[in-house]
Amino acid sequence: MMNIDRDVLIIGASAAGLSVAEALRRGGHRGRLTLIDAETHFPYDRPPLSKQLLSGAWDASKVALRSHDALSALESELLLGDRAEHLETAALSVRTASGRILTADAIVLATGVTPRCLPGSDDISGVHVLRSLDHAAQLHQRLRPGRRLVVVGNGVMGSEVAATASAMGVNVSLTGKASTPMAPQLGSFASSLLAAEHKAAGIRLYGDVGVENLVVRGGSVEGVALSSGEVLPADDAVVAIGSEPATNWLSNSGLSLDDGIVCDSFCRAAPNIWAVGDVARWNHPVLGSLRLENRTNAAEQALAVAADILGNGEPYAPIPYFWTDQHGLRIQVHGTIPADARLQVTDGDVTSGRFVAIAMTPEEDRPVAVLGWGMPKQTRARRAELQTANSVAL
Amino acid sequence: MLKVILEQDKCVASGQCVTAAETVFDQRDEDGIAVLLEEHPSPEVEAEVRQAAAVCPVLAIHVTTDN
Amino acid sequence: MTRNNTGRSGTENTIKPPAAFPMAREPRCPFDPPPMASAAQEAGPLTRVELSDGSTPWFVTRYAEQRALLSDPRISADVTRPGYPIPANSGSTASPFSFILMDDPEHARLRRMVTAPFMVKRVQAMRPGVQKIVDDLIDDMLAAGGPVDLVEAFALPMPSLVICELLGVPYSDHSFFQRNSNALINRQANPQERRAAVEALVAYLHGLLEMKKNHPADDVFSDLARRVRDNQLTNDDAAMMGVLLLVAGHETTANMIALGTLALLQHPDQLKLLKESDDPALVTSAVEELLRYLTITHDGRKRLAVEDIEISGSTIRAGEGVIMATDLANRDPEAFSDPDRLDLGRDARHHMAFGFGVHQCLGQPLARMELEVAYSTLFRRIPDLRLATTLAKVPFKNDGSVYGVYELPVTW
Numbered sequence: 001m002m003n004i005d006r007d008v009l010i011i012g013a014s015a016a017g018l019s020v021a022e023a024l025r026r027g028g029h030r031g032r033l034t035l036i037d038a039e040t041h042f043p044y045d046r047p048p049l050s051k052q053l054l055s056g057a058w059d060a061s062k063v064a065l066r067s068h069d070a071l072s073a074l075e076s077e078l079l080l081g082d083r084a085e086h087l088e089t090a091a092l093s094v095r096t097a098s099g100r101i102l103t104a105d106a107i108v109l110a111t112g113v114t115p116r117c118l119p120g121s122d123d124i125s126g127v128h129v130l131r132s133l134d135h136a137a138q139l140h141q142r143l144r145p146g147r148r149l150v151v152v153g154n155g156v157m158g159s160e161v162a163a164t165a166s167a168m169g170v171n172v173s174l175t176g177k178a179s180t181p182m183a184p185q186l187g188s189f190a191s192s193l194l195a196a197e198h199k200a201a202g203i204r205l206y207g208d209v210g211v212e213n214l215v216v217r218g219g220s221v222e223g224v225a226l227s228s229g230e231v232l233p234a235d236d237a238v239v240a241i242g243s244e245p246a247t248n249w250l251s252n253s254g255l256s257l258d259d260g261i262v263c264d265s266f267c268r269a270a271p272n273i274w275a276v277g278d279v280a281r282w283n284h285p286v287l288g289s290l291r292l293e294n295r296t297n298a299a300e301q302a303l304a305v306a307a308d309i310l311g312n313g314e315p316y317a318p319i320p321y322f323w324t325d326q327h328g329l330r331i332q333v334h335g336t337i338p339a340d341a342r343l344q345v346t347d348g349d350v351t352s353g354r355f356v357a358i359a360m361t362p363e364e365d366r367p368v369a370v371l372g373w374g375m376p377k378q379t380r381a382r383r384a385e386l387q388t389a390n391s392v393a394l
Numbered sequence: 395m396l397k398v399i400l401e402q403d404k405c406v407a408s409g410q411c412v413t414a415a416e417t418v419f420d421q422r423d424e425d426g427i428a429v430l431l432e433e434h435p436s437p438e439v440e441a442e443v444r445q446a447a448a449v450c451p452v453l454a455i456h457v458t459t460d461n
Numbered sequence: 462m463t464r465n466n467t468g469r470s471g472t473e474n475t476i477k478p479p480a481a482f483p484m485a486r487e488p489r490c491p492f493d494p495p496p497m498a499s500a501a502q503e504a505g506p507l508t509r510v511e512l513s514d515g516s517t518p519w520f521v522t523r524y525a526e527q528r529a530l531l532s533d534p535r536i537s538a539d540v541t542r543p544g545y546p547i548p549a550n551s552g553s554t555a556s557p558f559s560f561i562l563m564d565d566p567e568h569a570r571l572r573r574m575v576t577a578p579f580m581v582k583r584v585q586a587m588r589p590g591v592q593k594i595v596d597d598l599i600d601d602m603l604a605a606g607g608p609v610d611l612v613e614a615f616a617l618p619m620p621s622l623v624i625c626e627l628l629g630v631p632y633s634d635h636s637f638f639q640r641n642s643n644a645l646i647n648r649q650a651n652p653q654e655r656r657a658a659v660e661a662l663v664a665y666l667h668g669l670l671e672m673k674k675n676h677p678a679d680d681v682f683s684d685l686a687r688r689v690r691d692n693q694l695t696n697d698d699a700a701m702m703g704v705l706l707l708v709a710g711h712e713t714t715a716n717m718i719a720l721g722t723l724a725l726l727q728h729p730d731q732l733k734l735l736k737e738s739d740d741p742a743l744v745t746s747a748v749e750e751l752l753r754y755l756t757i758t759h760d761g762r763k764r765l766a767v768e769d770i771e772i773s774g775s776t777i778r779a780g781e782g783v784i785m786a787t788d789l790a791n792r793d794p795e796a797f798s799d800p801d802r803l804d805l806g807r808d809a810r811h812h813m814a815f816g817f818g819v820h821q822c823l824g825q826p827l828a829r830m831e832l833e834v835a836y837s838t839l840f841r842r843i844p845d846l847r848l849a850t851t852l853a854k855v856p857f858k859n860d861g862s863v864y865g866v867y868e869l870p871v872t873w
Contacts, residue, residue: 407576426580
């Protein structure tokens, strides 16, 4: 059977899964396409959940990933509200929670990640994670001017939630294991700039701390006790301590699992089985074993997977990219900023609060990343230079 | 993946697209007619790109998530 | 409010005679469209009005229909076609040459000759120069002390000086230039005086073109001189283009400055937001909102149908005139929620104050930048600016083709 006529089953209909479906159709795929997702909502985009949706600037209709028309144009079957529970790797069949057995000629695993929780915090009112539309809607309801929010985790998500909430007039404390917010992603210099932005917005920062326990009364959170000994009063707490790839359901599938579904450089996890998006740990030809949890990768990796399904695959070797919007600044990173990177400003200047910088490795003085700080147009221009430098290095 | 199409011969150089999505559109020096910088812009500019399509006075910008 | 979206045929006007156009505003609501116009919008998307010459063009009242029609190729802007609607007060100084009153492809060819100077990045580069013009005018105002007429001291000279820089008029010629361009706007001037002013300007611009041929600089007239030299344009055409750019960019911007300042003074809660914020994005959205709220081109965009057009249950026949009431479009509740409220933070970017379709104002990036600099600098440097009269006494340009105020006495 020709590749374009194969039946394809996509587990997970969010950004990565949907993008695979679209790319397949664009590539001439004619076979049956089935998408299945555990959520009941029509597919939606996650980045706005910690920004415009949380603040109330957008309502739920604006975060739809595709219009209903665009979805029907795919001529696929979209099964919502049914969770995949078991995969037979050799037989290429999936059993779902409702008892459906779905088989295909090719399976794409796009099940994403689930947020980590604080142990024992399950039924405590006022403790939130933020991954789904429902989470964001619930949190939005709670955030009012003057209410006290403690954010546990000072990575990208925690930092964004803190920024959004402070703009809503909420009293925010941002706590976490990193010394300064987003230090692992931004490097120490840019991370200290971000810390200054947070402080200027009235956010209190606590770095190098973990959570000892939550202070709970009558089933509601009242405070967060830090490992430093301080107890921060809280009406609400958002737990943003990272996510686990959603691979528990695959534990007896025979697939190799190691902080994600392990794949080769073509994103293949097994014969006729691919993984894509937040859940995929694939072999990047240059960077080695890599799992990227970001929106851009979902779309780009989907193209690579679709091409491979159609028989035109190539090793997937992107320059990682993510962005975050905080305090009116678009912060962008192309590549990966090493912790001890030297930043060379190429546009704007740090004092004016808007700049673009190239991150150089300290030893070889090689450009490895571009950092954009409120200058999206110029950042885009510098990214092109990075690609040139990298292709020379490769 | 976002795909942007610009029908350049319809353009009247209003500059609205540049104001809406400066990383995706520019204007050429000789007459200010719009040029597309990025056929497949990254997701974080989707709202800006759709805004550009909405405000273009001659409806020369089309945004799709597929062909 | 119930909206009547069901179709109406062209025969409904046999039931009652169409309203005269233009209509009168309610004096106590000088910023809102005439009550009769708003009522027409509520009643339906299309109706007819009667002009002083007895013709009865279509009157399009809602945003969606105007957007559709202004981008419809069956709609013409060619003023020389019989049936083109010309309301009473539109005594314009635009010459027959004006490409704004032509259709594509000739319109596009001519328009593209003058679009380069207005592109966003070039306008941004002009900003420091515009800031200086504004600061110098405010210096003079502060030195003279209040009360002053903001129109004469600030709103009129500012855009005229900006145009001078844009065209490449040497500083020593500014007062000649301003005197004549003011004469074009002045309500007291009779037609002969206006014609004399146009002739003086055309003659002056011929001389300027000659100068720019020999000493080119980075300005519009140097561009145009080069095109004349390359036989893309005649000298006369180039001079008339200069007059067009002047006329198009002077009164409109001047009126927005004065009327916008008045609107801000009349909405102190909104003005407070503007004064207290240091976010440039708020100034930007404030300008868009004021453009929407005031829509000074209050006699609508005038067009002619060249083929039959079916729209929202009506049929516009070939040869019929059509007036797009863009001031009403900008107050359409389907396009802007709570549209009669001035809300500087709302997203008003899809307004039609600059029109829509191929003729949309080509100077709009410059207009926006001028307004940003004017409003923000005025209230930053004179934070307690206030009216030196009462709203009831402010003379509004009710009979002008571009709405605004004739005088605005202010003090601080």
